[in-house]
Amino acid sequence: MDALLHQVLAGLATGGIYASLALALVMIYQATHLVNFAQGELAMFATYFAWSLINAGVPYWPAFLLTVIFAFVLGVVIERVIIRPVENAPVLAVVVVFIALLVILNSVTGWIFSYTIKTFPSPFPAEPIFGKYMSAHEAGAIGVTLVVLLLLYAFFRFTPLGLAMRAAAQNPDSARLVGIRVGWMLALGWGLAAAIGGIAGMMVAPIVYLDPNMMGGVLLYAFAAALVGGVDNPGGAVLGGFMVGVLENVLGAFVIGNELKLAVALVLIIGVLVVKPSGFFGKVFVTRV
Amino acid sequence: MSRRQLILNALLLLAACALPLVVSDYRVFQFNLVLVYAIALLGLNLLTGYNGQISLGHGAFYAIGAYCAAILMDKYGVPYWATLPVAGAVCLLAGFLFGLPALRLEGLYLALATFALGVSLPALLKYHHLEKWTGGVQGIVIAKPDPPFGLPINSDQWLYYFTLAVAIVMFVLAWNLLRGRVGRALVAIRDNHIATEAMGVNNAMFKSLAFGVSAMYTGVAGALGAIAIQYVAPDSFNIFLSIVFLVGIVIGGLASISGAIYGALFIQFVPNIADDISKAAPWAIFGIFLLGFVYVMPMGIAGAVRMGLARLQRKAQNK
Secondary structure: OHHHHHHHHHHHHHHHHHHHHHHHHHHHHHHHOOOOOOHHHHHHHHHHHHHHHHHOOOOHHHHHHHHHHHHHHHHHHHHHHHHHHHOOOOHHHHHHHHHHHHHHHHHHHHHHHOOOOEOOOOOOOOOOEOOOOEOHHHHHHHHHHHHHHHHHHHHHHHOHHHHHHHHHHHOHHHHHHOOOOHHHHHHHHHHHHHHHHHHHHHHHHHHHOEOOOOHHHHHHHHHHHHHHHOOOOHHHHHHHHHHHHHHHHHHHHHHOOHHHHHHHHHHHHHHHHHHOOOOOOOOOOOOOO | OOHHHHHHHHHHHHHHHHHHHHOOHHHHHHHHHHHHHHHHHHHHHHHHHHOOOOOOOHHHHHHHHHHHHHHHHHHHOOOHHHHHHHHHHHHHHHHHHHHHHHOOOOHHHHHHHHHHHHHHHHHHHOOHHHHHHHOHHHOEEOOOOOOOOOOOOOHHHHHHHHHHHHHHHHHHHHHHHHHOHHHHHHHHHHHOHHHHHHOOOOHHHHHHHHHHHHHHHHHHHHHHHHHHHOEEOHHHHOHHHHHHHHHHHHHHOOOOHHHHHHHHHHHHHHHHHHOOOOOOHHHHHHHHHHHHHHHHOOOHHHHHHHHHHHHHHHHHHHO
């Protein structure tokens, strides 16, 4: 029982990180109906930025803030420069562009920072809290996720800009008619998603260590989380993230062993897509021929 | 095929046959891999280029083919040439089975599912209950086949000719498949699946079949690749292999048979040149080329060649 509780709590902690990245995926999906394959590499790149700031002597939290801003700007620039031209292109072209982004970010990071694995500091104290069940970093990661979620909710619910972004995502034509600059709203959405991804990267880096390929597995779990929660439902994606985290940890520890953990994500992704494509909390869309 | 095309192909074939006699053994090995990649790219192009189903996980089928060959040769002493049909059959089945759920997925979602397959396969290959066959993280080392009948060539050259023969058969088969009813159905499904269904084409059947045949091509390529490299290990089949294949078909030319060859030459030789700059350079160059081709040359090298030839022809006629 003790062991199970431990695994569930650890699962919640990693789940929080998956939830953040899933949230970033859902934000871009909602605005553009695209799944960003480069989301993980964007997060990784932002985390390297944070690492070099911290190494240069900047204290953790200012570095954190600067990284979030950097990721935001990076996201906006990428949307404006790279994604814009293929906005209305066929799906294949868009997927190819995302993959291109993925390999470019990956290799540029490898080029600048080398492929050796680096450690990344955690802002939280090293000693465990809640007795022996949870490290402070795990608890902190969950807390950060929840704060981000709350801020996002408040932003979309209570600010005019948030309303404009929702309008642009839901009905671009009407939004444009009432004077919302839809293109810029999409760019802002990309910026926000990149910023959230950056936070997820900084939270996961102390656990998986920093290397250019660190986000591969995390991205897969985030895909699974987004799909489980319904790819058009931000709340669902967060819930899905926690669910996937717990499931992965418990199954990995007691049923199938650590080696097959990634297969859990594969099975979840294909299973959800085939059996319930709208996820557990998503809207069902009916297409008329 | 027109007469000019026939002559051109014959000349090309002649050049391919003469190649190992004039270049070094290492180059022969590299061109052998070009042929292997060409078969794999042709397979992916059948699915993604012609049928419009995006796969970001074809490295998985390549890996299955490679492991089939390696396990059969290493554990059961099967001769290398006999492993190809088995690898092809296993991948045909695997692709067909994966294609069934994929029927319900369109565009982006299929890309996602195949991406997941590509990312998680190396972990499956390392699974310790399969270690008896797969050799776990260490992988399997296999012996290089000697040339038969006492031919006066070395084993690199022999393998090159062997791969060339297989590649020719595979290309002719694909060409035959694509120029007829099946090819038309595949392209029609890509362009408008509803209209195609209304015309009486069994979409589900053709789509899962396309997946199976595509996986078979890639699997045979995987087996040939394993024989050429004499080694298989889980980490050489990671997601980046699948991405390399995508790079190959986009740069070679989507929905084009000759595009597979251009793409294979690109993915074999460009990293070689770029490696001198930095370990990361090949991938940066791949990425930049991908972006450039999507924006400027969406038909790839094959499309550019076609356009150039057409322009030359027009000029000749106008004179």
